[in-house]
Amino acid sequence: xxxxxxxxxxxxxxxxxxxxxxxxxxxxxxxxxxxxxxxxxxxxxxxxxxxxxxxxxxxxxxxxxxxxxxxxxxxxxxxxxxxxxxxxxxxxxxxxxxxxxxxxxxxxxxxxxxxxxxxxxxxxxxxxxxxxxxxxxxxxxxxxxxxxxxxxxxxxxxxxxxxxxxxxxxxxxxxxxxxxxxxxxxxxxxxxxxxxxxxxxxxxxxxxxxxxxxxxxxxxxxxxxxxxxxxxxxxxxxxxxxxxxxxxxxxxxxxxxxxxxxxxxxxxx
Amino acid sequence: xxxxxxxxxxxxxxxxxxxxxxxxxxxxxxxxxxxxxxxxxxxxxxxxxxxxxxxxxxxxxxxxxxxxxxxxxxxxxxxxxxxxxxxxxxxxxxxxxxxxxxxxxxxxxxxxxxxxxxxxxxxxxxxxxxxxxxxxxxxxxxxxxxxxxxxxxxxxxxxxxxxxxxxxxxxxxxxxxxxxxxxxxxxxxxxxxxxxxxxxxxxxxxxxxxxxxxxxxxxxxxxxxxxxxxxxxxxxxxxxxxxxxxxxxxxxxxxxxxxxxxxxxxxxxxxxxxxxxxxxxxxxxxxxxxxxxxxxxxxxxxx
Numbered sequence: 001x002x003x004x005x006x007x008x009x010x011x012x013x014x015x016x017x018x019x020x021x022x023x024x025x026x027x028x029x030x031x032x033x034x035x036x037x038x039x040x041x042x043x044x045x046x047x048x049x050x051x052x053x054x055x056x057x058x059x060x061x062x063x064x065x066x067x068x069x070x071x072x073x074x075x076x077x078x079x080x081x082x083x084x085x086x087x088x089x090x091x092x093x094x095x096x097x098x099x100x101x102x103x104x105x106x107x108x109x110x111x112x113x114x115x116x117x118x119x120x121x122x123x124x125x126x127x128x129x130x131x132x133x134x135x136x137x138x139x140x141x142x143x144x145x146x147x148x149x150x151x152x153x154x155x156x157x158x159x160x161x162x163x164x165x166x167x168x169x170x171x172x173x174x175x176x177x178x179x180x181x182x183x184x185x186x187x188x189x190x191x192x193x194x195x196x197x198x199x200x201x202x203x204x205x206x207x208x209x210x211x212x213x214x215x216x217x218x219x220x221x222x223x224x225x226x227x228x229x230x231x232x233x234x235x236x237x238x239x240x241x242x243x244x245x246x247x248x249x250x251x252x253x254x255x256x257x258x259x260x261x262x263x264x265x266x267x268x269x
Numbered sequence: 270x271x272x273x274x275x276x277x278x279x280x281x282x283x284x285x286x287x288x289x290x291x292x293x294x295x296x297x298x299x300x301x302x303x304x305x306x307x308x309x310x311x312x313x314x315x316x317x318x319x320x321x322x323x324x325x326x327x328x329x330x331x332x333x334x335x336x337x338x339x340x341x342x343x344x345x346x347x348x349x350x351x352x353x354x355x356x357x358x359x360x361x362x363x364x365x366x367x368x369x370x371x372x373x374x375x376x377x378x379x380x381x382x383x384x385x386x387x388x389x390x391x392x393x394x395x396x397x398x399x400x401x402x403x404x405x406x407x408x409x410x411x412x413x414x415x416x417x418x419x420x421x422x423x424x425x426x427x428x429x430x431x432x433x434x435x436x437x438x439x440x441x442x443x444x445x446x447x448x449x450x451x452x453x454x455x456x457x458x459x460x461x462x463x464x465x466x467x468x469x470x471x472x473x474x475x476x477x478x479x480x481x482x483x484x485x486x487x488x489x490x491x492x493x494x495x496x497x498x499x500x501x502x503x504x505x506x507x508x509x510x511x512x513x514x515x516x517x518x519x520x521x522x523x524x525x526x527x528x529x530x531x532x533x534x535x536x537x538x539x540x541x542x543x544x545x546x547x548x549x550x551x552x553x554x555x556x557x558x559x560x561x562x563x564x565x566x567x568x569x570x571x572x
Binding site for chain 2: 022023024025029030032033036037040041042043044097101102103104105106108109110111112113265266267268
């Protein structure tokens with residue numbers, strides 16, 4: 001650190017500049033910046049690395065046990081479970097780090113339109129999630145290729161385009177949900193615990209109440225979203241149930257989080 | 270140019286900022302002075318659109334802050350040097366700001382240079398920075414967009430005397446190019462060194478505003494003579510308040526020239542006569558905020 005006397009342009013090179021040539025920050029720019037913010041810290045990188053490592057570990061175990069005789073779809077299903085658990089956390093961190101690290105103060109002075117920032121976080125997180133999905137499906141394909149080549153497994157390339165699109169849709173939901181809970185609760189531990197526990201508890205308690213079994217698919221995202229993750233098919237009622245559960249577990253927290261962000265005071269403490 | 274009009278912030282029954290009005294002119298460094306909890310930070314957050322005002326308004330460059338297109342290019346803001354992700358490097362912090370505001374990334378190096386952070390320091394994570402380095406990084410992100418206005422909350426906090434000197438030069442330079450600077454501090458010496466215009470705030474209210482020299486000149490004169498008693502008498506007859514100091518000499522509530530005239534008329538020989546600089550901002554400040562505190566107490570008693 002030096003204490004040299006400034007000799008040069010400390011900004012304010014005035015005379016021109018009515019500021020008219022400046023355009024508002026575009027949504028694409030915001031999204032790119034928010035995406036970068038998910039990856040440029042050790043915590044964010046580790047989160048994604050951990051998901052990749054766990055996925056690779058699951059695949060390795062599957063290749064080792066049972067003679068490695070698993071279809072491509074079985075490998076893909078094996079990779080989606082860790083993703084389903086951990087991806088929302090990436091979304092949570094994208095939102096809560098603004099408060100836990102107090103960067104909201106900087107973010108919202110550079111872009112006072114806070115709802116746009118929140119939405120950029122969602123889109124950026126979905127970007128991360130989809131990139132990870134491509135990676136894990138690729139790893140699953142590689143695993144299947146290896147067991148076919150070296151362990152005499154039967155080749156079964158049985159993953160449809162629809163199954164992949166379903167997975168992509170679930171990634172979108174996970175990420176939007178994570179960012180939503182993060183914006184709503186602002187605390188990383190609170191948001192993660194709520195996100196992981198609430199649906200489980202909800203399902204458990206719901207299972208105990210008689211008559212809930214009929215209602216549960218409509219209000220429990222875990223139940224309604226199951227076909228997305230495990231290669232099932234959704235009929236008209238299935239989509240309706242998914243939409244209803246999404247409204248409760250994704251849209252509502254996200255809307256609440258965006259509302260809270262837009263309305264509340266941003267301070268450093 | 271920053272215009273603050275009747276800005277008020279209430280938190281329930283507590284009034285954090287009470288009908289604050291002032292303007293910050295371009296070409297000057299304006300100091301926002303007050304003790305901790307006086308409402309400086311709340312006012313600055315309201316100016317920057319982070320805290321909604323209960324009533325009143327603040328405009329920066331003629332508009333509410335939130336209505337500025339790409340505000341990072343027009344207003345450099347540093348509200349809390351600690352408000353940076355500890356896991357990012359200093360350079361990454363500036364890179365994000367450059368991407369967001371569309372500033373040429375080559376400016377990152379220029380700005381790092383300007384605030385005196387080396388390449389190696391910029392490559393370290395902010396979590397390892399000292400407070401002084403964080404302040405420099407915060408100033409760098411404020412200056413990055415080549416703004417016309419700077420809004421800095423306690424920027425000298427954590428800087429050593431050489432750092433404060435450096436910051437004064439930097440802000441002087443910025444203001445002399447027509448830039449507008451508003452900076453806050455609770456440290457009077459710091460303000461005395463850095464600002465040329467001052468807004469004093471106490472308990473959420475503006476208690477004084479003006480040119481630093483004007484504010485200080487009201488402090489009066491210090492005089493020593495061969496016959497202090499006779500001079501004091503002459504001055505009191507002239508209507509000036511006089512205090513005889515235990516250490517010798519008089520503290521007079523009058524301009525030095527009037528004291529000189531009174532001495533000449535009374536035929537007293539002067540040994541020393543100067544503006545009472547010893548009072549300084551600190552006395553001024555304590556006096557101003559004490560008045561406010563007394564008033565407050567009186568109001569509470571009568572209520």
